[in-house]
Amino acid sequence: MSKELRNLFETSKHYSIKWEKYFEIYDDIFSKFRGKKITFVEIGILNGGSLKIWREYFGPDARVIGIDLNPECKQFEGNGVEIVIGNQSDPIFWDEFFKKYGKVDIILDDGGHTNLDQITTTIKSIENINNDGILLIEDTSTSYVSEYNSNPKYSFINFCKKTVDDLNYTFPFEKKKKFNFSLNKYIYSIQFYESIVVFKVNRNRTRTNKIITNKGINSGIRDFFMKGNEIYLEKYQSIFNKISFVRLTKFKKKLKNFLNTNKIKNYFN
Numbered sequence: 001m002s003k004e005l006r007n008l009f010e011t012s013k014h015y016s017i018k019w020e021k022y023f024e025i026y027d028d029i030f031s032k033f034r035g036k037k038i039t040f041v042e043i044g045i046l047n048g049g050s051l052k053i054w055r056e057y058f059g060p061d062a063r064v065i066g067i068d069l070n071p072e073c074k075q076f077e078g079n080g081v082e083i084v085i086g087n088q089s090d091p092i093f094w095d096e097f098f099k100k101y102g103k104v105d106i107i108l109d110d111g112g113h114t115n116l117d118q119i120t121t122t123i124k125s126i127e128n129i130n131n132d133g134i135l136l137i138e139d140t141s142t143s144y145v146s147e148y149n150s151n152p153k154y155s156f157i158n159f160c161k162k163t164v165d166d167l168n169y170t171f172p173f174e175k176k177k178k179f180n181f182s183l184n185k186y187i188y189s190i191q192f193y194e195s196i197v198v199f200k201v202n203r204n205r206t207r208t209n210k211i212i213t214n215k216g217i218n219s220g221i222r223d224f225f226m227k228g229n230e231i232y233l234e235k236y237q238s239i240f241n242k243i244s245f246v247r248l249t250k251f252k253k254k255l256k257n258f259l260n261t262n263k264i265k266n267y268f269n
């Protein structure tokens, strides 16, 4: 299927710039929307090439909208493509955009690629994406390039890592800190590819999780929870024998944490 998308790219009459491996990712994420009545938005028009590709790829029922800061891009309007001139790093632009066009199904960000562009686009558009919709931000490797990234601490990728933590903090057992800013009401999945991040939106799938059981036979089998991490302590039995019972539990816990951390810490380098 990505061959087909690639073919649309290669035969388009309008110039387009894309990274070669992106076509496989587009197909992973977008193929289920083909032939459907969806609204697709691409930020970053330049010579209009990619919009023509999407127009054909998604089929006649799709509404295809391009956004660019450069007013010259207006010339690519027509033949089933709508063009909006605006600045993706301006929150007011997004408010006006969604007021006029309503909720959308897919937003593909191939615009300015700075932290401010990518983060503003994410925080303003997520709540305006329909259930089962997608926000795909590309060229996220700009997070590692100083020209795009005025302060690495606040890079787009760091924002995504924080969003991954936030997503996990929704788990009911997890009582750790909550963030003041959260998109947890909308995002149920975040997918990372080389230089692409995909946010999947569905408000029903962000509901609070709960444990469920079935009516099957419970044979009372013991759960060996944590036991596998403790077998390494056996060879220290002679030391344990010398320690008073009162201090033993604390000592064992410390030793276990030390040994287990040593086994994995190299994988963090």
Ligand SMILES: C[S@@+](CC[C@H](N)C(=O)[O-])C[C@H]1O[C@@H](n2cnc3c(N)ncnc32)[C@H](O)[C@@H]1O
Pocket (backbone or CB within 6 Å): 015, 016, 017, 018, 043, 044, 045, 046, 047, 048, 049, 050, 067, 068, 069, 070, 086, 087, 088, 089, 110, 111, 112, 113, 117
């Ligand atoms: C990489 S090009 C887009 C390429 C096009 N999607 C293609 O496949 O051929 C990036 C475009 O984003 C536009 N752009 C840059 N900053 C922007 C911003 N803040 N808001 C909207 N568009 C922006 C530029 O004017 C440029 O046309």
